[in-house]
Amino acid sequence: MWIPSVRERVRVQGEDDIFLIVGVDHSRKLVDMISTTGTRAMVEDVPFAFLDLIRGQAPQARNEAAAD
Numbered sequence: 001m002w003i004p005s006v007r008e009r010v011r012v013q014g015e016d017d018i019f020l021i022v023g024v025d026h027s028r029k030l031v032d033m034i035s036t037t038g039t040r041a042m043v044e045d046v047p048f049a050f051l052d053l054i055r056g057q058a059p060q061a062r063n064e065a066a067a068d
Helices: none
Strands: 009-012 019-025 029-036 041-047 051-055
Touching: none
Parallel strands: none
Antiparallel strands: 009 019, 009 051, 019 029, 029 041
């Protein structure tokens, strides 16, 4: 089972918006996130089970060099 983490980009099942996870509550299995494509500023307490990871679009760490 995938466990979400901060800075991952996700979609909520059934929605088109892309969200950036800004907080994870592992004990309750909930995330807080902000929309990167829509108009909702913050969405809180979304269950892990409702999320789909967007692969290949994770933000690059500050000190990592871009791969050629």
